[in-house]
Amino acid sequence: MTGEARARFERIYTLLRERICLLDYPPGMRLREEDLAEEFDTSRTPIRRVLARLEDEGYLRSVHGVGTIVTDIDIASLEQVYRLRVELSELIGKLSPAEPDEDAKRAFSAMKTRCEALVRTPSQRAFAQLNMDFFHLLMTLTENEPLQEFSERLYYQTTRIWLKRAAGEDGTEETLASEIGFFLREVSDIAAAVACGALESVGQIRRAHVAMSFARLKARAGEEVEAASL
Amino acid sequence: MTGEARARFERIYTLLRERICLLDYPPGMRLREEDLAEEFDTSRTPIRRVLARLEDEGYLRSVHGVGTIVTDIDIASLEQVYRLRVELSELIGKLSPAEPDEDAKRAFSAMKTRCEALVRTPSQRAFAQLNMDFFHLLMTLTENEPLQEFSERLYYQTTRIWLKRAAGEDGTEETLASEIGFFLREVSDIAAAVACGALESVGQIRRAHVAMSFARLKARAGEEVEAASL
DNA sequence: TGGTGCTGATTTGTACACAACATCGTTGGA
DNA sequence: TCCAACGATGTTGTGTACAAATCAGCACCA
Numbered sequence: 001m002t003g004e005a006r007a008r009f010e011r012i013y014t015l016l017r018e019r020i021c022l023l024d025y026p027p028g029m030r031l032r033e034e035d036l037a038e039e040f041d042t043s044r045t046p047i048r049r050v051l052a053r054l055e056d057e058g059y060l061r062s063v064h065g066v067g068t069i070v071t072d073i074d075i076a077s078l079e080q081v082y083r084l085r086v087e088l089s090e091l092i093g094k095l096s097p098a099e100p101d102e103d104a105k106r107a108f109s110a111m112k113t114r115c116e117a118l119v120r121t122p123s124q125r126a127f128a129q130l131n132m133d134f135f136h137l138l139m140t141l142t143e144n145e146p147l148q149e150f151s152e153r154l155y156y157q158t159t160r161i162w163l164k165r166a167a168g169e170d171g172t173e174e175t176l177a178s179e180i181g182f183f184l185r186e187v188s189d190i191a192a193a194v195a196c197g198a199l200e201s202v203g204q205i206r207r208a209h210v211a212m213s214f215a216r217l218k219a220r221a222g223e224e225v226e227a228a229s230l
Numbered sequence: 231m232t233g234e235a236r237a238r239f240e241r242i243y244t245l246l247r248e249r250i251c252l253l254d255y256p257p258g259m260r261l262r263e264e265d266l267a268e269e270f271d272t273s274r275t276p277i278r279r280v281l282a283r284l285e286d287e288g289y290l291r292s293v294h295g296v297g298t299i300v301t302d303i304d305i306a307s308l309e310q311v312y313r314l315r316v317e318l319s320e321l322i323g324k325l326s327p328a329e330p331d332e333d334a335k336r337a338f339s340a341m342k343t344r345c346e347a348l349v350r351t352p353s354q355r356a357f358a359q360l361n362m363d364f365f366h367l368l369m370t371l372t373e374n375e376p377l378q379e380f381s382e383r384l385y386y387q388t389t390r391i392w393l394k395r396a397a398g399e400d401g402t403e404e405t406l407a408s409e410i411g412f413f414l415r416e417v418s419d420i421a422a423a424v425a426c427g428a429l430e431s432v433g434q435i436r437r438a439h440v441a442m443s444f445a446r447l448k449a450r451a452g453e454e455v456e457a458a459s460l
Numbered sequence: 461t462g463g464t465g466c467t468g469a470t471t472t473g474t475a476c477a478c479a480a481c482a483t484c485g486t487t488g489g490a
Numbered sequence: 491t492c493c494a495a496c497g498a499t500g501t502t503g504t505g506t507a508c509a510a511a512t513c514a515g516c517a518c519c520a
Contacts, residue, residue: 002294043505052279053286064232064472065511083325084376095313146314150380273475294502295481
């Protein structure tokens with residue numbers, strides 16, 4: 001796969017993965033190859049190439065005769081993925097850190113501004129988008145490509161489930177606002193660390209926040225079980 | 231993809247990946263979809279599904295009008311992958327370690343025996359096979375599936391290049407024997423750690439040996455450059 | 461009334477024909 | 491003699507028809 005075909009593949013792949021992570025395609029949703037083929041003005045063949053990759057990476061599950069379904073992840077499996085994600089988070093500052101220039105520092109500062117605006121007018125979708133943009137900005141701090149690739153995969157695999165359960169329609173508006181508040185603190189802390197070039201600290205801060213956000217999710221899941229059993 | 235189709239996919243995928251890692255398909259070799267289709271008694275379509283995954287994971291590169299080529303990795307990129315692999319190695323003992331039972335301990339002991347036999351009659355191919363078997367046995371020590379998956383990918387991606395450069399046709403028989411010797415020490419150390427249930431130590435020993443094996447490779451690459459420039 | 465099997469519709473999986481592209485050898489002219 | 495253009499050949503990428511599988515709805519019977 002080369003040239004134009006490659007470019008189209010990347011375009012569709014990135015877009016679909018983003019839709020899955022932003023919950024435009026929520027877990028359990030069924031996609032149809034022919035619909036996608038029509039949307040991207042091609043035949044099923046190139047679409048199937050993209051869906052195959054998304055399936056290999058665990059975002060989708062194709063079932064013969066049924067359809068292509070967006071996967072869901074139970075809390076036990078999610079915990080395994082989070083454990084690994086926590087460890088990888090810290091490596092951002094340890095493996096080939098890229099000294100941030102002035103543009104990068106401004107970008108982190110801009111993230112903080114966007115986040116403060118979000119606190120005033122909360123929205124799940126805007127939160128999801130900001131969270132993703134922030135993640136990609138963080139990834140520019142390491143030049144280790146394999147680390148970037150694996151971190152991306154763990155991020156996309158966990159964040160959508162976390163968003164759905166922690167700040168989704170299930171949760172109250174209160175929990176959404178609360179999560180945005182925690183996120184603002186993370187962005188502020190990391191922006192400060194980046195401002196003074198302390199990349200190792202960035203990794204440690206990130207690690208702590210990733211771990212805490214899962215801990216909150218788990219606690220909330222525990223409450224739900226408790227409430228259901230009453 | 232489900233049922234029988236899935237099983238066939240896994241079978242072909244695993245086999246081809248193994249061939250690539252054991253250097254039956256060395257870097258630069260060109261594969262033909264139609265040949266593979268004939269070998270596995272099917273059409274190009276299911277084969278392309280497998281090749282697509284192998285390409286996504288970086289083992290292959292399909293070029294329109296040319297062929298499907300086994301990738302090679304330059305020493306700079308390899309170093310990035312190794313840095314990450316070193317870090318992940320240690321996690322084996324920290325993330326969901328599986329307490330080894332008597333069977334597992336015997337399996338490690340058997341590895342040591344195989345390794346001692348290999349020292350007496352060195353063979354690159356047998357070394358590659360033993361190295362891979364040992365890796366898979368190590369993976370049974372953690373129950374964290376994402377960690378297993380990523381470790382596998384890093385292993386398959388680096389080991390084939392390492393084998394080619396450190397113990398392949400390029401190197402002398404002396405370097406092969408030397409590497410087998412180092413490997414025997416690693417297997418012995420790890421078997422001992424497993425025997426007394428010290429899984430955290432297993433991770434640390436493994437980490438050290440992975441780092442050292444790359445260091446030797448890099449040193450040898452340096453010598454070659456030096457020799458070439460004389 | 462409940463359950464059981466059938467049939468049609470829907471969807472993914474496979475096979476195959478053809479298009480697009482790259483490579484190499486050949487041939488013709490300067 | 492050199493080189494440039496062309497065509498033959500071989501390979502992956504795309505489109506499409508059909509096979510295989512699942513599911514829902516319904517008829518039918520105990």
